[in-house]
Amino acid sequence: MSSDSEAGLGGAGNDLRKPFLHTGSWYRMGSRQSSLMGSSQVIRESSISVLACVLIVALGPIQFGFTCGYSSPTQSAITEELGLSVAEYSWFGSLSNVGAMVGAIASGQISEYIGRKGSLMIAAIPNIIGWLAISFAKDSSFLYMGRMLAGFGVGIISYTVPVYISEIAPQNLRGALGSVNQLSVTIGIMLAYLLGLFVPWRILAVLGILPCTILIPGLFFIPESPRWLAKMGLMEDFEVSLQVLRGFDNDISLEVNEIKRSVASSSKRTTIRFAELRQRRYWYPLMVGNGLLILQQLSGINGVLFYSSTIFKEAGVSSSNAATVGLGAVQVIATVVTTWLVDKSGRRFLLILSSAGMTLCLLVVAASFFLKDIVGIESSWHNAFSIISVVGVVAMVVCFSLGIGAIPWIIMSEILPINIKGLAGSIATLANWFIAWIVTMTANIMLSWNSGGTFSIYMFVCAFTVAFVYLWVPETKGRTLEEIQYSLR
Template sequence: MPDQIEAKKFPQYLAAICICIGAMGTGTVIAWTSNISDKLENGDLNGVKLNLSLAGSMMCLGAMFICIPIGLMADKIGRKYTVLSTIIPFTLGWLLITCTQHEAMLLAGRFFTGMGGGAFVIVGPLYTSEIAQNEIRGTLGTFTQLFITLGILYSNLFGWITPITVFCILCAAVPIIFALLFMFQPESPPYLIKKNKKDKAIAAFARLRGKDYDPASEITEAEMHAAKEEQLKGQFKEQLKSKPGWKSSLICFMLMFYQQLSGINAVMFYSGAIFKEAASSVKPELCVCIVGVVQVFATMFSSWSVENLGRKILLMISAGVMAFSTLMMGVYFLLKEQKMVSQDTVESMGWLPLLALILFIIAFSLGMGPIPWLSSSEIFPPAIMARMSSYAGMFNWFLAFLVTIGYEPLSKALGAFTTFFIFTIVSTSAVFFVLFVMPETKGKSFQEIQEELAK
């Protein structure tokens, strides 16, 4: 019987996997610079030289720009067609990058690919959370982060072993493959009910749950949510001021703050440069690929554990280990930059940056990577979910922009060890925030989560 039940959930897993192939596109955009930093600075891409800080920050600006429009589109034309529309900025962006003849073209390409990636991390988890049954919602919710890590590994590997133009073409292929696969998946049933398309919602449930499944209870719950959302329409400010409204907003925005100020995008954008600066005894390009492999496996474990161990414990373990990892990196760079030990000693410690960043990536992938995005799609009250999820996403990418553009000049001005110590303080404080403020949402319905927040 359990095997039969799991088999009936297969269409939900398939739909989540199809949409998350698009999330691979986000991963390729994030990690595009990680293993080609020297090539970009040397002008190997059509003779155009590019500053790494600008490359990273333009991507974040594009992602930040799309957050609010994509939320409006998701409510207007549906979750399915909104995510399919992201192929437009993805394709345009990679075309500009691949054919670039000027730095402005390259930066515009980064902006457009950032738009595609930023849209995905908003609507992808929203679609997945709406098609999933409660008991697997957390697992499917982590699929977005899992496929982002696969995209990062994809970039790490092909950025190393292929010519830069071929690499860009391979990145452009990912969103096209996604669109071809995902166009055959159903629309989100709760969205269809919200739009008074009950017959189509029943058909979508049959696709996602099996023909023998009775969706009556889920339809009733979705209708209640839709009716309540309609009733509260125009009361955004009032609902935001309610206890569930402001608590869910505080939790989501703080999780986004902790995710980005932990230093993850500095690690992703500058991983090759960090290993090179650390004078690691392992080849920097190989270090980047090793980190990518580790990230994939750690996120796979997170997909299993999020419904077994719960969100809170994973977040606390994640933040704690990340703090320890950046502390190790900070100590290493302090010894190296301040010449507190001999050069021979520094060289003998070349393994430390690799170990520290592997631990950091494992910890991030377990909790701080997937759970903030999952939380934004499951704890906001229905009346404010669409807008606040978009605002939270915009806030996340704004912080990513600050970290990306600020890491290099801050490291040069104050030393790399200072930036890593800042990351350590942020991650340490995250442990206490999650412990005392965040509720556990494992296995709970949307209604149960709202009742928990109202206490």
């Protein structure tokens, strides 16, 4: 993009974006005015300011997780009240992924045109409508429509939140703050599991509205992504946003110049021809980003999380819903550990450790189900193999949370070049949700067919993921987004 066109985007053509750029009177004040605000009114520490922004946008992934977890504790109640078959309920469970695919297609372009904050505002509206439709459903049609709408919002959220976090975070905190995205997803899943024990499925759907109803007003109190503002040619807003994020006492001149250089070099031409995607700077991040997000879903994690109650019941656990809540709690704890480790041990190490651990756990689970069928229900070994399979499923979720759950989204948001981030991010998110839909649509049916065989398929995928990470995935720990892009060139 030329300087003239950048100026145009910052001028009259930008009027459509202005409602999403201004975030309250404090945000518009530059560093020269900060002394007038008083020390109690200004966030002076970069880490505190960025953390506040991350905690607000983290309400989106909580909504994401609640959507994923909702189908597990409600299966029996919904199928009985509305008379759904296993196949029909599988459609209900998987339709959130279909909606997310549609949202993923739009997410990159919406996020590029009206900004990261505007994109999250748009995502919140269909989420709210979808949950209301589910709560008032009298038949499967309203149930399906609500699930689709909630999924559409989730599709936008799943791309926008990790991108926003990566663009506002300092390089030394980007991994940890990026992991908050997955941590919030696990909290949302656990809340759905836990509340599902005590409230009817219709009330649970109403409670699903809460994260987005809090998110919408919260977005007015945080700044827009400075890198997006710079790309749009809004240089005054860009510097003010970055100053707010880094603290008014901090010198941001070096970071400002680095971002400006990166934006200038990537904006010389906005249209990328298909032939140019053969350049390493494009095909390599596309391959890594898409590959990690596809393999993340092919591991079968959504099938486990969506239908964990069914899996535990199949394994012989008497209180399968209570076990599911325990699974959600374990996942949250493991993700907290990842948040602490990711900027210390690095992305590659955690990905390899996570995938290798999942491979071993899935091997144990598959073998347990096979042996349980062989020995028969009358054997004394039957209960032992049931316990082993449950422990293996829990350990698989722990290993997933230690790396492959959070890090693919972090790496995707870090390595995609800024001039193709919208389109490439949409493609990567679409691929993720398409595979998630296939997994959630088939998981219930495959588990009914052969539990041991199902987990064996997931095991081979995890083993391949270890090799993929070892051969292709770069280490991005401790590097600025601009440094990462320079290395890909």
